[in-house]
Amino acid sequence: MSVYTHLSDDEFFAFCGLYGVKFKKAIPITQGIKNSNWFIQTDTDEGDDFSYVFTLFEERVPADIIKMATVMHALKDKLPIAAPLIKLTAKGENIGEDCVMRYENKAILLVPKLAGKHPAATTEAMCYSMGEALAILHNTLQTLQPAEEYGVPLYDWARVKARETAFMPSDEAGLMNDIWAAYERLPSDLPKGLCHLDMFTDNTLWDLSVPRLTGLLDFTEVSVEHYVMDIAITINDFCTTWGNATDGERVDFDESKMRAFMQGYESVRPLTGDETAALPVMLAYSATIFWLLRLNVIHYNREQGRTGDDIMVKNPDLMKRLASLHWAKVA
Numbered sequence: 001m002s003v004y005t006h007l008s009d010d011e012f013f014a015f016c017g018l019y020g021v022k023f024k025k026a027i028p029i030t031q032g033i034k035n036s037n038w039f040i041q042t043d044t045d046e047g048d049d050f051s052y053v054f055t056l057f058e059e060r061v062p063a064d065i066i067k068m069a070t071v072m073h074a075l076k077d078k079l080p081i082a083a084p085l086i087k088l089t090a091k092g093e094n095i096g097e098d099c100v101m102r103y104e105n106k107a108i109l110l111v112p113k114l115a116g117k118h119p120a121a122t123t124e125a126m127c128y129s130m131g132e133a134l135a136i137l138h139n140t141l142q143t144l145q146p147a148e149e150y151g152v153p154l155y156d157w158a159r160v161k162a163r164e165t166a167f168m169p170s171d172e173a174g175l176m177n178d179i180w181a182a183y184e185r186l187p188s189d190l191p192k193g194l195c196h197l198d199m200f201t202d203n204t205l206w207d208l209s210v211p212r213l214t215g216l217l218d219f220t221e222v223s224v225e226h227y228v229m230d231i232a233i234t235i236n237d238f239c240t241t242w243g244n245a246t247d248g249e250r251v252d253f254d255e256s257k258m259r260a261f262m263q264g265y266e267s268v269r270p271l272t273g274d275e276t277a278a279l280p281v282m283l284a285y286s287a288t289i290f291w292l293l294r295l296n297v298i299h300y301n302r303e304q305g306r307t308g309d310d311i312m313v314k315n316p317d318l319m320k321r322l323a324s325l326h327w328a329k330v331a
Contacts (some may be wrong), residue, residue, distance in 0.1 A: 021283065036055070069083075178327065232279060291323055
């Protein structure tokens with residue numbers, strides 16, 4: 001959610017007015033790595049309060065964001081989702097289209113602010129709640145059929161892998177290729193449907209005093225994928241304590257938190273035997289995908305000359321270490 005495209009106050013005022021929102025101020029959000037985001041203050045907000053989040057999607061085409069808005073409205077009655085605002089001129093014929101603005105052929109959404117904070121750390125109780133929520137998401141989105149019409153295409157990670165492994169040290173390339181080969185040997189008929197595919201802690205909000213889940217964010221990557229892949233992606237962040245430069249960038253994975261997550265998930269949607277057997281490989285493979293994602297962001301930032309303090313890049317080595325940790329339990 002770094003800021004790549006810059007808008008004037010007059011442009012914010014005009015866009016917000018399409019939804020009946022009285023714009024006062026836009027505050028850039030510098031977390032995240034893909035889109036341009038701002039908090040929007042209205043004339044009734046005071047101090048540092050804000051009422052809405054304004055997102056300009058830098059990579060996804062408007063047709064993809066229309067699908068995303070439709071997905072979010074399908075979930076809003078079952079989960080804490082900030083469904084995008086609908087334009088005042090909407091005719092009610094296409095809820096996704098009625099949510100999307102355009103700026104130089106880039107899609108824009110305006111969503112209400114949700115209560116809560118991103119957690120700095122997770123507990124077993126939070127992991128249980130997150131597992132339960134992800135299963136509800138998977139079950140609820142089965143109502144959108146055919147699923148392929150509501151999900152965006154999966155990214156061509158094989159192409160990125162080929163580019164990156166050509167320049168990696170041989171041990172790193174070997175790790176990535178071994179995990180990739182194990183993934184390709186998994187059963188092809190594992191259950192699948194619409195998945196979030198980016199449910200990290202920073203895409204969730206919590207009332208930390210309880211704790212209670214108060215918000216699910218960033219549905220940009222919703223695609224048709226194996227459910228166990230979405231499970232593995234979410235486990236990898238919720239059940240891992242990430243290090244930093246001061247502690248050797250240690251990666252600690254908590255098996256107890258993973259068990260709590262799976263108990264929550266299976267209280268809503270029990271896994272099949274094949275899914276249970278595939279999960280250890282999926283944990284390693286999903287970490288590999290996010291290792292590649294972060295390398296890909298670095299590649300395109302360098303290629304497009306994106307620099308500055310408002311450009312955030314997450315450390316790919318942390319995902320490499322997590323992939324290695326999981327792979328050691330499989331190999």
